Amino acid sequence: MAFQQGLSGLNTASKALDVISNNVANSNTIGFKAGRAEFQDVFAAALNGAASGVQVGIGSAIGAVTQSFSQGNITTTNNPLDVAINGNGFFRMAAPDGTVAYTRNGQFDVNKDGFIVNSQGFELTGFSAVNGVILAGATPKAIQLDFSDVQPSPSATMTLAMNLDSRDPVSPSFDPTNPTPLDRTNVTAGGYNFSTSATAYDTLGNAHTLSFFFQKTGAGTWNGYYQVDGTGNATAIPSPGSPLVFDNAGAITSGGQFNITFPEFAGTGASATQSIAFDLADSTQFGSQFGVNTLRQDGFASGRLTGITIGNDGVILGRYSNGQSRDLGQVTLANFQSPNGLLSLGGNLWAESPDSGQPIIGAPGSANLGLLNAGSLEEANVDLTAQLVQLIVQQRAYQANAQSVRAQDQILQTIVNLG
Known part of the structure; x- marks a missing residue:
């Protein structure tokens, strides 16, 4: 029976070496999960009713090869x-x-x-x-x-929050056919006090530059104008957007919200009836330098x-x-x-x-x-150090089982020689 026991030990050690070698071979395989050979002993059925204390196993077998699904690095x-x-x-x-x-x-x-x-x-x-x-x-x-x-989306709303400098002088006039900045050393020539620009998109996704001009006409009062793509006459911002009126605390009280329709957009083949709602309600008139604090709109061009x-x-x-x-x-x-x-x-x-x-x-x-x-x-969850140690252990087990077979062979040879 020792031959069978030793042979089973050789087989199970060999299988375990296969599993370990597979783990080592896949140590660089992305997402690989290490396997483990699980052993079990084997007993023959006791046909003669032998007591359990004198039963001898007939070797070992591989019960299962399981994988560890622990997290890899x-x-x-x-x-x-x-x-x-x-x-x-x-x-x-x-x-x-x-x-x-x-x-x-x-x-x-x-x-x-x-x-x-x-x-x-x-x-x-x-x-x-x-x-x-x-x-x-x-x-x-x-x-x-x-x-x-991505299909273009035409601009429908625009928010513009700015500070108009209350210290700036009153401009006596504004020429919409030729918008020019105010010469503060010669205010009698007139012109706009401040300007800013924003981009809006038509129904085809074409970008248009909207230029805004603001002319101070009195304490806390400003006229607004706009121009599309830098061509043509500047147009007064329609009521109730103009004039912009501020109280003595610098908060806007009139002219903060208005709509503008842009027939100029039809020149690119886009809709001539596109309307944009403007919101200037957060603008201020303080005694500080002109500046735009918020500028946003909801349109965009097509994109890849x-x-x-x-x-x-x-x-x-x-x-x-x-x-x-x-x-x-x-x-x-x-x-x-x-x-x-x-x-x-x-x-x-x-x-x-x-x-x-x-x-x-x-x-x-x-x-x-x-x-x-x-x-x-x-990475694979293979611990190479542990696998190499197990490789040595199973190698020793294989050698020990081979020794068991050799010892049984020598015993049988001795018995034969006695005859």
Whole structure:
């Protein structure tokens, strides 16, 4: 029986060496999870009712090879399509044949059709987005990035908050056919006291420069004018926008809000009836230098996708050449009641099995799912030092079992010689 025991010991030590060698070989494999050989002893059935105290085992066997799904170290790569999972969960991947697999390897790329894929061509799945709105809660499907241009948005509102210097002299006149700045050494010539400009967008996304001129006509009273793209006559800001009136505390009391329609925009083929609502209600007239404190508007030109970023919640944000950004989708994660029940497919992929249970799918950070680290990768969780020590241990075990077989051989040889 010692031959069988020694042979089983050789087999189990050999299997353990295989597992350790596989761990060492994959120590640089992104997302790899180290395996462990679990041993069990083997007993023959006691046919003659032998007492348990005199039973002798007939060797050992490999009960299971399990994987440790502990967190691996996260290293920075600065590639926005490299993604690491910090915590529980797996990326859900759709194979070309429609089957689903799971992985911790976050080395992704974008193929010619805009799908986010791994090196084997499996497509990363998640929630899609329509016009920047993520359709969360739907069944995850392959994420396809939309490379189409962002449509322009015409300006509809503009906020302008400034300080008009109360110390500036009154200007006796303003020539709308030739806007000129006030000569403060010769105020009788007239002109505007202060000016500023802003960009507005028409219905086609064309940018237009709006120039504003402010003429002081009395204590706390200012007339306003505007000009489009630096051509044509300056036009008075329509009532109730002009004149701008300030009280003796420098706060605006009249003329803070008004609408202007721009037929000039039709020259580019855009709408001639576009109207913009202006808000100057936060403007002041203090005894300090003229300055613009706030200038914002809600329009923008068309834009092309220039880059993407993936947030820790899995949201894929597209950045566009016009300075805008919008959501393109959201990566989802899957977790299992028993990750060790997953079926290894190779290529850092696992498949669902009856032992693993069904996948629990959700957004990163929800339930017990981990968060994502974009521009990073999860290294293998192989402890090389521990593996090398185990390599020595199993090598010794293999040698010891070989000695057991040799000793049994010598005993049998002695018995034969007695005959």
